[in-house]
Amino acid sequence: MLGNQPLQCVPHKLHATSRRQLMSTHSLEINGLAIDRGSTRIVDDFDLALAPGEYCVVLGPSGCGKSTLLHCIAGLLDAACGSISIDGRDVTHVMARKRDVGLLFQHDTMYPHLTVEQTLQIACRANLNGRPSATETNQKIQSMLRTLNLDPAWLPRRPETLSGGQRRRVALAKTLIREPSVCLLDEPMAAIDRLAAENLMQHLADVSRQTDSTTFVHVTHDGDEAMRMADKIVVMSNGCILQTGTPREIYQSPNCTAVALALGSPSCNLLPMDEVLRSSPKLGEALQSPPGYSNNELALMIRPEAIELVEPDLNGQTVPTVTETGMWRFPVTLLEQRDLGGRHLLQLQRIGLEDSPLLSATTFQNSIPSETGTRWSCQIPVAQLRVVAESLQHSALGTSTTCGRTES
Numbered sequence: 001m002l003g004n005q006p007l008q009c010v011p012h013k014l015h016a017t018s019r020r021q022l023m024s025t026h027s028l029e030i031n032g033l034a035i036d037r038g039s040t041r042i043v044d045d046f047d048l049a050l051a052p053g054e055y056c057v058v059l060g061p062s063g064c065g066k067s068t069l070l071h072c073i074a075g076l077l078d079a080a081c082g083s084i085s086i087d088g089r090d091v092t093h094v095m096a097r098k099r100d101v102g103l104l105f106q107h108d109t110m111y112p113h114l115t116v117e118q119t120l121q122i123a124c125r126a127n128l129n130g131r132p133s134a135t136e137t138n139q140k141i142q143s144m145l146r147t148l149n150l151d152p153a154w155l156p157r158r159p160e161t162l163s164g165g166q167r168r169r170v171a172l173a174k175t176l177i178r179e180p181s182v183c184l185l186d187e188p189m190a191a192i193d194r195l196a197a198e199n200l201m202q203h204l205a206d207v208s209r210q211t212d213s214t215t216f217v218h219v220t221h222d223g224d225e226a227m228r229m230a231d232k233i234v235v236m237s238n239g240c241i242l243q244t245g246t247p248r249e250i251y252q253s254p255n256c257t258a259v260a261l262a263l264g265s266p267s268c269n270l271l272p273m274d275e276v277l278r279s280s281p282k283l284g285e286a287l288q289s290p291p292g293y294s295n296n297e298l299a300l301m302i303r304p305e306a307i308e309l310v311e312p313d314l315n316g317q318t319v320p321t322v323t324e325t326g327m328w329r330f331p332v333t334l335l336e337q338r339d340l341g342g343r344h345l346l347q348l349q350r351i352g353l354e355d356s357p358l359l360s361a362t363t364f365q366n367s368i369p370s371e372t373g374t375r376w377s378c379q380i381p382v383a384q385l386r387v388v389a390e391s392l393q394h395s396a397l398g399t400s401t402t403c404g405r406t407e408s
């Protein structure tokens with residue numbers, strides 16, 4: 001267990017030469033970072049390399065160490081080992097205010113006695129690259145109001161007169177207006193209603209596109225938010241990285257069930273691999289399994305949208321088959337259908353495997369009748385199926401540490 005193991009640093013994976021090569025091209029580079037709280041290791045062996053202007057989302061459940069990571073990058077917490085570089089400068093032991101970093105805290109941190117305008121003025125003058133004049137400060141404030149679609153009428157108001165969502169947007173403006181090299185956003189959509197959050201995500205994406213010089217690290221537990229915002233997603237669990245990749249890579253080819261479940265709504269289906277192979281041995285020949293795992297440590301991931309219902313086989317096919325056109329086909333009973341507004345959510349029971357998990361499918365097909373209990377054939381392109389590990393072996397993480405601190 002990560003939380004109980006002796007606190008020691010493991011040799012880092014990157015060789016010194018490759019680190020130096022990366023330094024010149026990355027705005028933020030983290031190597032082998034470990035962070036402790038008292039005697040407990042909260043984050044371990046964390047690596048990240050982001051190009052200038054890249055938008056990275058760190059995705060993970062509550063308590064996995066996301067805020068701890070941001071606080072350490074910002075210089076508010078010490079690193080137990082490893083290094084952090086910003087624009088090629090090692091800042092691991094540099095004090096917070098001398099790092100070129102802006103942090104949007106998870107909870108508001110606005111001065112209660114200052115107006116919104118005064119707050120933004122102070123933030124603007126904290127730019128490490130030079131103090132702007134009063135005119136420039138005013139121009140920056142006006143520009144930030146437009147960029148984040150903030151109401152100028154808020155400028156003379158104090159924080160307590162704004163709603164939680166309004167304060168959150170002002171706090172984001174305060175973080176961005178400094179134009180830091182690295183902008184750290186801790187759950188920026190928290191306390192904001194869905195429509196406002198969608199607008200804010202669009203505005204943030206615009207800011208990110210317009211400013212090549214600012215690199216973003218945004219943390220969230222919301223997979224949809226991650227998919228929408230990220231150039232790169234880092235999926236974390238128990239203080240460790242499970243997988244890093246583009247949203248498409250992570251969505252299509254997760255390396256374990258926790259990563260598979262982190263993205264996608266409704267969640268993906270996960271079928272025990274040994275059961276799949278027992279009921280459909282032919283499928284095994286068409287699938288690639290990650291090496292080093294036995295079948296009872298693997299699951300078959302099926303995204304709900306990959307499932308198509310077709311007319312039941314006329315010749316009464318009851319066993320699963322792999323067709324010549326590369327479809328895995330098997331009989332199902334439709335147990336439930338819900339209209340999600342345009343697309344439908346279906347619950348399917350595999351015939352002959354009544355003890356195994358139900359399948360969720362989403363479809364735009366309007367031809368599925370609403371009555372339940374009817375029999376169908378279900379088909380899925382084999383190319384869209386993925387075999388994933390139930391949990392990652394440590395060698396797959398490339399470390400000698402164990403991931404497994406109990407999450408709250």
Ligand SMILES: Nc1ncnc2c1ncn2[C@@H]1O[C@H](COP(=O)(O)OP(=O)(O)OP(=O)(O)O)[C@@H](O)[C@H]1O
Pocket residue numbers: 037038042060061062063064065066067068069106221408
């Ligand atoms: N000051 C502290 N002292 C001791 N342990 C702490 C402290 N702050 C956080 N922790 C622990 O560190 C772990 C990671 O907390 P952290 O706030 O980084 O998680 P998180 O992923 O940001 O969670 P959330 O999404 O709920 O904010 C948790 O187990 C938490 O209890």
